Amino acid sequence: MRYLPLNDTDRSDMLARIGVNSIDDLFADIPEAVRQKDLLDLPKRASEMTVERRLSAMAAKNTSAGSVPFFVGAGAYKHHVPATVDHLIQRSEFLTSYTPYQPEITQGTLQYLFEFQTQVAQLTAMDVANASMYDGSTGTGEAVLMAHRVTKKNKAVLSGGLHPQYREVVEGLSNMAGDQVVSLPADPAGTEDILSQIDDDTSCVVVQSPSFYGQLIDLKPIAEKAHQHKALLIAVFTEVVSLGLIEPPGTQGADIVVGEGQSIGNGLNYGGPYVGLFATRQKYVRQMPGRLCGETVDAEGKRGFVLTLSTREQHIRRDKATSNICTNSGLCCLAFTIHMSLLGEAGLTKLARINHGNAVKLKKLLSGVPGVEVLNSAYFNEFTLRLPKAANGVVEALAAKGILAGLPVARLEPGNKDLENLLVVASTEVNTDDDRAAFAAALKEVLA
Amino acid sequence: MSMNTQGRPTSAGDTTETFRPKTFTGNRALDMEEPLIFEFGSVETCGVDLDEADTPEFELGGHERQAEIGLPGLAEPEAMRHYVRMSRNNYAIDSGLYPLGSCTMKHNPRLNEKMARLPGFADIHPLQPASTVPGALELIDELAHWLMVSTGMEAVAMSPKAGAHGELCGMMAIKAAHTAANRSPEIVLVPESAHGTNPATAALLGYKVVSIDAKDDGTVDLDKLKETIAKHDGNIAGIMLTNPNTCGLFERDIRTIADLIHAAGGFFYCDGANFNAIVGKARPGDLGVDAMHINLHKTFSTPHGGGGPGSGPVVLSDKLAAFAPLPFIRKTDSGLELVETNEATTDGEQPFGRMTAFQGQMGMYVRALSYMMSHGSDGLRQASEDAVLNANYIRVGLQDLMSLPYGVRPCMHEVLFDDSFLKDTGVTTLDFAKAMIDEGYHPMTMYFPLVVHGAMLIEPTESESRASLDLFIATMRDLVMSAKRGETERFSGAPYLAPRRRLDETSAARKPVLKWTAPEPVEISPSEAAE
Numbered sequence: 001m002r003y004l005p006l007n008d009t010d011r012s013d014m015l016a017r018i019g020v021n022s023i024d025d026l027f028a029d030i031p032e033a034v035r036q037k038d039l040l041d042l043p044k045r046a047s048e049m050t051v052e053r054r055l056s057a058m059a060a061k062n063t064s065a066g067s068v069p070f071f072v073g074a075g076a077y078k079h080h081v082p083a084t085v086d087h088l089i090q091r092s093e094f095l096t097s098y099t100p101y102q103p104e105i106t107q108g109t110l111q112y113l114f115e116f117q118t119q120v121a122q123l124t125a126m127d128v129a130n131a132s133m134y135d136g137s138t139g140t141g142e143a144v145l146m147a148h149r150v151t152k153k154n155k156a157v158l159s160g161g162l163h164p165q166y167r168e169v170v171e172g173l174s175n176m177a178g179d180q181v182v183s184l185p186a187d188p189a190g191t192e193d194i195l196s197q198i199d200d201d202t203s204c205v206v207v208q209s210p211s212f213y214g215q216l217i218d219l220k221p222i223a224e225k226a227h228q229h230k231a232l233l234i235a236v237f238t239e240v241v242s243l244g245l246i247e248p249p250g251t252q253g254a255d256i257v258v259g260e261g262q263s264i265g266n267g268l269n270y271g272g273p274y275v276g277l278f279a280t281r282q283k284y285v286r287q288m289p290g291r292l293c294g295e296t297v298d299a300e301g302k303r304g305f306v307l308t309l310s311t312r313e314q315h316i317r318r319d320k321a322t323s324n325i326c327t328n329s330g331l332c333c334l335a336f337t338i339h340m341s342l343l344g345e346a347g348l349t350k351l352a353r354i355n356h357g358n359a360v361k362l363k364k365l366l367s368g369v370p371g372v373e374v375l376n377s378a379y380f381n382e383f384t385l386r387l388p389k390a391a392n393g394v395v396e397a398l399a400a401k402g403i404l405a406g407l408p409v410a411r412l413e414p415g416n417k418d419l420e421n422l423l424v425v426a427s428t429e430v431n432t433d434d435d436r437a438a439f440a441a442a443l444k445e446v447l448a
Numbered sequence: 449m450s451m452n453t454q455g456r457p458t459s460a461g462d463t464t465e466t467f468r469p470k471t472f473t474g475n476r477a478l479d480m481e482e483p484l485i486f487e488f489g490s491v492e493t494c495g496v497d498l499d500e501a502d503t504p505e506f507e508l509g510g511h512e513r514q515a516e517i518g519l520p521g522l523a524e525p526e527a528m529r530h531y532v533r534m535s536r537n538n539y540a541i542d543s544g545l546y547p548l549g550s551c552t553m554k555h556n557p558r559l560n561e562k563m564a565r566l567p568g569f570a571d572i573h574p575l576q577p578a579s580t581v582p583g584a585l586e587l588i589d590e591l592a593h594w595l596m597v598s599t600g601m602e603a604v605a606m607s608p609k610a611g612a613h614g615e616l617c618g619m620m621a622i623k624a625a626h627t628a629a630n631r632s633p634e635i636v637l638v639p640e641s642a643h644g645t646n647p648a649t650a651a652l653l654g655y656k657v658v659s660i661d662a663k664d665d666g667t668v669d670l671d672k673l674k675e676t677i678a679k680h681d682g683n684i685a686g687i688m689l690t691n692p693n694t695c696g697l698f699e700r701d702i703r704t705i706a707d708l709i710h711a712a713g714g715f716f717y718c719d720g721a722n723f724n725a726i727v728g729k730a731r732p733g734d735l736g737v738d739a740m741h742i743n744l745h746k747t748f749s750t751p752h753g754g755g756g757p758g759s760g761p762v763v764l765s766d767k768l769a770a771f772a773p774l775p776f777i778r779k780t781d782s783g784l785e786l787v788e789t790n791e792a793t794t795d796g797e798q799p800f801g802r803m804t805a806f807q808g809q810m811g812m813y814v815r816a817l818s819y820m821m822s823h824g825s826d827g828l829r830q831a832s833e834d835a836v837l838n839a840n841y842i843r844v845g846l847q848d849l850m851s852l853p854y855g856v857r858p859c860m861h862e863v864l865f866d867d868s869f870l871k872d873t874g875v876t877t878l879d880f881a882k883a884m885i886d887e888g889y890h891p892m893t894m895y896f897p898l899v900v901h902g903a904m905l906i907e908p909t910e911s912e913s914r915a916s917l918d919l920f921i922a923t924m925r926d927l928v929m930s931a932k933r934g935e936t937e938r939f940s941g942a943p944y945l946a947p948r949r950r951l952d953e954t955s956a957a958r959k960p961v962l963k964w965t966a967p968e969p970v971e972i973s974p975s976e977a978a979e
Contacts, residue, residue: 001827003555005913006834014837014914018844018858023833026840026858027729029698034734040598045824048559055818058590059568061583063576072573075805082496084524086565089753092542093535096556098890099755101548103953104946105885108538109754112531115485118963122518128962134609134757137805145652165805172773172801176620176653216511246511269564270584271574271806272609273757285960291755296956299941299949308956314612314648315896319657324648327610327745331753338531341485342495344521350498357503364504378509399577407575414791429498 001045063404065268069435071362073382073426074212074407075136075163075238076271077263080430085265085338089331099291099327103306104298109330110305113293116337123243124257125250126279130290131307132329133276136238136260137166140206141173142289142323143256143278147204147232148179149287149322150255155180156204157197160187161211163238164412170206186409186419188375188384190215195225202229204256208236209249213375213409213424214382216246223253232256240264240277241428242380244352256280264343265335275332286312289323351429355381358427358436365440366425371447375422382426384409388447391423397446403439479947482533486964489520495527518966537947538754539890545912545920549862549893549905550643550694552724552746554835557822560750560815569814574806578786584810585784589777591817595742595761598820598828599723600733603769605762605776607808611721612645614741614760615688617773617803619649621739621764622686622715624771624800633685633713637676639668641695641897646688646719655685662899666695666854666864668705677712684712690719691735692726692860694897695853696839696905706736715739715768723747724909725836725861728829738765744809748816759812774802834910835861838917842908845921849928853900861909867902875931877902879939886938886945887923 006014011023020026027035046054065078072078089095093108100106100113113131120129133139144156156174158167158181167183174181180201184192190211198205205226209217223233235249237259249257259277266274280288286309294308314321343351359381367374371388387394391408398405406425413419427436474481506512522530539546546553564570572581592604605621608614619636626633636650637660647657660676663669668689677684687709692698699705706716718732718740724747732740744750744759752758764772775788776799786807787793823831836859843863847856851868867877881891881904893905908917930938943949 001823001830003557003822004827004830004834004910005916006837006910010914011834011837014841018837018840020858023837026836026860027698027726028858029700029860030726030730031700031703034703034730036728036730036734039825039829040728042594042597042825042828043821045827046821048822051559051818051821052563054821055563055587055814056566056568058583058587059563059566061581061586062568062572063580064567064571065573065576066567066571070573072576074575076574078571078573082524084495084527088528088531088535090561091532091535093538093540094531094754095561095751096541096553097538097754098546098548098551098553098752102539102881102885102891103951104882104943104948105539105890106537106754107947108534108536111482111484111534111537112754114962114964118484118486119519121963125515132756134613135804138609138613138803163805165802168774168802169804172620172803173652175801176623178654216509218511243513243517245513246508247513248517251515267570267811268573269570270572270581270810272804272809273759273811275757285962292960292962294956295961296952298951302948304948304951306951306953306956308953308960308962311957314644316644317648318644319647319651321644321648321651324612324616324645324652325610326612326643326645327752327756327758329757330755331751332757334531334754338527340519341489341522341530342524342527343519344489344494345491345517345519347494347496347498347521348517348519350494350501351496353501353503354498356506356508357501360504360507363507378507378511380508395577396579399580404573404576404580411575412789414789 069403069438071406071425071427071439072404074424075260076268077239077426077428078268078430079263079428081265081267081339082342084342085335088338089335094331094334100307103304107304110293112334112337114295114305116333117293119337119340120277120279123248124279125248126257127282128285129277129279130288131293132333133278133290134329135272135274135276136258137169139258139276139278140166140236141169143234143258144170144174144204144206146256146287146289147234150232150284151203151230153201153203155182155201156206157194157202158183159194159207160184160192161190161213161215161217162206162208162236163212166236186413188213188422190217194222198225198229198231200229202231204232204234206234206236210237210239210242210380210382213384214379215376216378216380219249219252219254234258239380239382241352241355244348245356246380261336265339266332273329273332275329275336287322290325291328354429358429358431359383362427362436365436366443369440369444369447381428382424385423385425387421387423390420394446398442401442403442405439480533482530484964485520485522485530489522491518491520493521493523495522495524544888544890545908545916546890547892547906547908548890549907550721552907552909554749554909555911556749556751557819560818563818564811564814569810585777585786587817588813589784591813594817594820595763598727599740599763600731601763602766603764603772605764605772607773607775607803608741608760608762609804609809610756610758611741611743611760612649613803614762615645615649615719616652618717618739618741618762619653620800621768621771622717623653625768626685628798633683635680635684637684637687639689641693641899642688642690643694643719643721650688666697667693667699668701670701670704673705673708677708684714686715686717688717688719690722692722695864696859696862698860702735721746722861725832727832728825729832738768744812744816749819750812750815757809757812759809770796770798771800774799775807831910838908838910838912839863841917842906842921846924849925862905862907864900865904866900869928870931873931873934874936875939877904879942880927880931882942882950883927883939885943
């Protein structure tokens with residue numbers, strides 16, 4: 001077996017040195033009755049070439065985003081990631097290192113985490129950010145739990161513009177933990193009255209902007225109302241590139257900001273691994289979940305970085321911990337940090353403009369297709385269409401024409417007549433004018 | 449013109465062993481200091497060439513950002529050098545033995561990286577039509593098959609994003625099963641030796657955590673367990689047990705423990721962090737386990753990446769299978785179906801909810817399946833056997849000098865020592881570990897499990913050769929002898945040779961600096977400015 005350095009001579013010599021007759025003597029604690037005597041009913045070892053052949057055959061059955069005109073967003077976005085990023089994250093020293101428990105020999109990891117935290121705090125205009133969550137959805141669940149700890153209340157109000165699967169994650173956790181959740185109905189155009197839902201029992205209000213449907217939401221009045229009732233505003237975003245162009249949640253009064261960072265540095269990967277961004281106000285830092293990297297000095301006075309405030313964490317506090325999270329998204333943070341360092345403010349701003357511009361162009365084209373209505377007035381790189389018929393079938397028909405056209409809302413929100421014809425479409429920098437023209441022409445055909 | 453027949457000098461020259469020049473840069477040849485990007489990048493610099501933005505008009509509805517962000521940019525060569533230099537300050541499996549107990553730092557095959565980057569896996573969207581990703585469903589289903597067969601379990605929930613997330617998923621399934629049976633027990637039993645994630649998970653779901661005691665040999669005390677169960681009769685939701693346990697020992701009475709819990713109406717959650725010791729040797733399904741997460745980033749070698757991403761699928765017994773969360777893949781006559789919503793469920797499927805958006809850690813699934821297929825049934829068993837063999841080889845190599853808390857007996861994939869061998873030497877467990885750094889080793893896990901004083905948990909994994917183990921043992925013996933001889937200096941100030949000396953964690957926690965801030969501009973008075 002190519003990954004195992006021991007040979008049979010080593011093995012028998014080592015058993016002799018240990019003083020046992022066979023390897024099974026070392027497994028003697030496993031009761032005889034439950035010992036696995038035969039090999040597992042699985043294929044035997046395979047060469048590198050064989051494995052590559054089998055997995056490549058599976059991969060070849062999938063339509064990759066880069067191979068067709070591609071307009072699916074809804075929480076994960078197809079962006080161009082510079083080649084440098086993937087090269088650097090495959091450096092052995094980054095890829096095959098553990099959580100930096102020994103800071104003297106993991107300054108590489110710790111320094112990029114510190115850079116990552118700073119970038120996230122800057123982007124969101126918040127005081128502090130942690131060293132990542134698994135993704136945006138689980139981060140949102142953790143943010144709600146954190147708000148309950150901070151406010152000592154347990155009712156969360158979720159906007160109808162929150163990603164339906166994020167909502168399900170929060171609802172699932174809250175149901176299990178015995179907390180209350182008020183989920184507002186789907187809000188494609190951003191017209192819901194969330195303010196009237198906030199009362200003195202409210203612990204937090206969760207609002208996504210740009211919303212799941214693409215609508216940009218003014219968070220300021222919501223923050224104001226929440227604060228009047230001693231509740232926190234949790235601002236969520238799934239498209240971090242939007243922060244290159246729009247007002248950050250931190251200057252709009254958000255208390256906790258949670259985002260999906262996949263767009264920067266990370267591929268689509270069919271949903272994971274991604275990287276959850278999590279930021280808050282300084283005063284709440286000790287209630288924050290997740291790992292934190294902090295600056296300090298070593299015995300010679302040189303600057304260095306360590307994991308810090310670990311007394312919040314499960315390995316110290318156990319059942320009193322702020323979260324059970326342990327492993328997070330280290331390498332995805334690194335990809336994010338490298339890509340963001342390459343972009344810088346100038347690049348991010350430009351990238352965001354290109355994205356927005358492409359969406360504006362797409363909107364113009366699609367709203368010209370007979371029977372198609374665009375529901376959003378203010379948006380970034382994503383918006384929602386109302387089609388004259390069920391969106392599910394339209395998307396399948398477009399897929400058959402080689403165009404991946406967006407997400408039919410009914411896929412995630414089935415059984416709601418009002419949502420059946422809605423289609424969420426995104427346009428990023430990867431789309432060309434030809435892609436957009438092909439989409440509009442095909443849509444026209446399918447709807448005719 | 450005469451040739452220089454000698455060329456450049458080839459001898460080492462005059463060297464004074466003790467002389468270390470104090471360099472202008474603070475660098476020491478390949479060991480270089482690297483500033484933060486914020487200290488040398490510029491907001492004007494961009495290392496990505498983008499097309500010109502030809503935005504026809506803005507439709508942002510007045511939501512435009514007003515202030516600068518302050519994000520520095522780097523040109524590509526600057527970025528390359530910055531991160532390469534930083535990387536060199538990291539220890540990694542690829543550079544040396546990484547005996548971090550409980551963490552399973554084994555070799556990460558690069559074939560797995562290559563496979564995960566195939567566009568058919570890496571460049572597909574979680575919400576593109578399922579009809580356009582049949583190969584993705586096939587891969588997930590195939591991995592699920594490998595996981596179920598190797599654990600002997602009925603079902604697997606694939607989506608949890610890491611071990612602790614898997615624990616949460618398993619415990620949520622248990623809670624859902626109790627609720628479905630109109631029961632609401634309040635107590636979860638957790639041994640003292642458990643990973644911190646276990647009690648944290650139980651508490652997150654509103655359970656009361658009750659500790660159970662270990663016997664002198666480190667395994668669960670059956671009599672005490674019976675007493676605890678009797679005391680909380682009818683109120684026990686389940687037990688969370690790591691097996692092999694965190695002391696590196698297999699719970700011999702595991703079947704009895706499972707039977708006791710089941711008789712009390714509870715479920716058996718097994719923390720699968722140490723499953724790598726027994727793959728192909730015993731199946732959790734045969735041990736009475738109801739739910740167990742599998743850390744794909746430990747047992748099946750997806751890279752740890754400096755703390756993630758992980759992946760924590762949870763295998764479930766027939767009693768819990770129906771409660772597996774969304775999404776899941778259903779096998780039908782016409783192929784594989786992705787079930788994403790409650791509306792799409794059929795009889796007998798009662799998902800308790802959803803753990804995460806989308807389908808989980810696809811990138812990790814590809815790597816894990818690549819690993820499992822490469823090993824096959826024979827290789828997986830061999831890997832477990834070699835891991836256990838290596839740990840015992842270290843045990844035997846060190847047990848006369850270091851102290852085994854539970855006496856001389858075979859261990860599983862990791863060997864636990866305590867610090868009694870350091871008694872009266874003036875060297876602490878931490879000092880000892882830091883001295884290992886100077887010898888070129890990553891220290892073992894320290895002070896965990898909590899049940900053992902000054903615990904040192906060593907897990908070599910199957911990736912180490914005999915020569916590597918021999919050198920490690922010899923090094924450890926030298927360190928122990930040195931401590932016993934009272935050479936405290938080697939330990940108290942260690943590490944001396946790492947990129948950093950010991951870091952001040954106390955002040956870091958007392959006054960946390962969690963991000964870079966621009967230094968205060970130096971105030972210049974108008975009169976000074978005029979000069």
